[in-house]
Amino acid sequence: MKQIQEYFVPWIKGIPMYISSHLELAWREPQLHRMMSNENPHEPSPKVYEAIVKYAKMANRYPDQGLVVRGKIAEINGLDGPGNVMIGNGSSEVFDMLFRCFLEPGQEVIQHTPCFGIYKLRCQILGGKLVSVPMIYKDKQLLFDADAVLKAVTEKTKIIVIANPNNPTGNFMDADSFIKIAETGIPFVIDEAYVEYAGLEMSQVQLTKKYKNVMITRTLSKAYGLAGMRFGYALADKDLIAQVSATLIPWNVGTIPMWAALAALEDTESLEKRREFNNSEIKFIENALSNIPGLTIFRSYGNYMLFDGTDAGKVGDEMIAYAQKKKGLILRPQAPMYGRNGFFRITIGTKEENRMLVEAVKEFFAQ
Ligand SMILES: Cc1ncc(COP(=O)(O)O)c(C=O)c1O
Incomplete structure (x- = not known):
């Protein structure tokens, strides 16, 4: 008798279930701040x-x-x-x-x-x-x-x-x-x-x-x-x-x-409010972090921002670990690319979360 494995179509064999580890973490530990999955920080209207x-x-x-x-x-x-x-x-x-x-x-x-x-x-x-x-x-x-x-x-x-x-x-x-x-x-x-x-x-x-x-x-x-x-x-x-x-x-x-x-x-009014909030918070974060030497900030038209700290000698994964440990913020890692390991991504959070993020980034880059 053939094993069940032999009946599966060959191209799905060995593919694991998609589990988003940062979402698992956020649901498990709701005191953490979700700045990793490009969610909207506001509840439904x-x-x-x-x-x-x-x-x-x-x-x-x-x-x-x-x-x-x-x-x-x-x-x-x-x-x-x-x-x-x-x-x-x-x-x-x-x-x-x-x-x-x-x-x-x-x-x-x-x-x-x-x-x-x-x-x-x-x-x-x-x-x-x-x-x-x-x-x-x-x-x-x-x-x-x-x-x-x-x-x-x-x-x-x-x-x-x-x-x-x-x-x-x-x-x-x-x-x-x-x-x-x-x-x-x-x-x-x-x-x-x-x-x-x-x-x-x-x-x-x-x-x-x-x-x-x-x-x-x-x-x-x-x-x-x-x-x-x-x-x-x-x-x-x-x-x-x-x-x-x-x-x-x-x-x-x-x-x-x-x-x-x-x-x-x-509910176009609610969309407009979310949009204005997001876009002004992006500007706030950009301004607040624009004078950190060696930190590249990518201009974003979404609800997230990509950063590259490689030129400041910083590693993206270490930034993420620092933000989580010191401020309880979950940020998103970005695999090294272009021979650089300083990338990390954030999602726009609430006003308070965005200010915590700015502090975390400033502190980490000042180390
Ligand atoms: C570029 C892009 N497309 C699509 C999606 C997925 O959206 P949905 O929640 O509709 O599956 C995401 C979610 O992060 C995304 O970043």
Whole structure:
């Protein structure tokens, strides 16, 4: 008799469960300050809370396909209607749905690094080959390199994914580079998880009208502050959305998140407040830390900031250990890159947390 292991598809063998150790730590030790996962520091608005309570009473009912919330999303983005929108259990599920539709084992996904880790995980699960094209580190900036992305294209390329703004670098790629990549006709996923912080004017959503291979992904986990609720969506040409939607798990988005998402999308005042708070705190942190010799601060348009302390002779992991030990702040490590080990990333926290962070960084760099 064969062992059960022999029945698994070969490409999932040996892959461990994705466990986010810093989130495990934060839930285990709630006195620690969560400045590591690009969550929003503010709780949901009263309008969202009301919707959650209202639909909690209907939790015995199956949801519909989300026509109302999809219609609202289309309207906000200047698209024709719900047929241009697919919803998922967080944008992480949306990537999974998109990747499954295009990627066969042995074929390639191009990502631009450093970037968000889920593209790699979803590619692995499908037996795909991940091709990582590094950004350029120049003049204390991490720059997009669309030409290098295009050079990495082969017959086997089935998906190109770029986050805009990128996590962890915080910057936007220029509009011409998006067109160059879209022109290849290859399925092109533009991850706009953080775009609301800069404003929808920075979105590339208009490309979906001209290019049937362009897909925009978004989430309510960041500027809308609903990471624990799990709601994300994709925007694209209606034929593409129809085909991908055919692969959705029925009722993939529950009644409560669906209607709470609608309340959040309608609550523009609350979004604006979160956005203003975030952007002014980014400026505060930038100013407060700008005169530390040898500390590079990357200009961020998201709710996080990347730093490189290598030129000051500092190691990123040691900064993180110091912040946790001395101030109870959980920050995010960043693997060494470009031969430098001084990188670390922070998430914008509450006012108080951001001031604790500034103190921690100043103290650590003064040592
Ligand atoms: C670039 C990027 N895209 C997507 C996500 C995931 O968002 P969701 O909570 O919608 O799965 C994150 C989360 O950190 C992210 O950084």
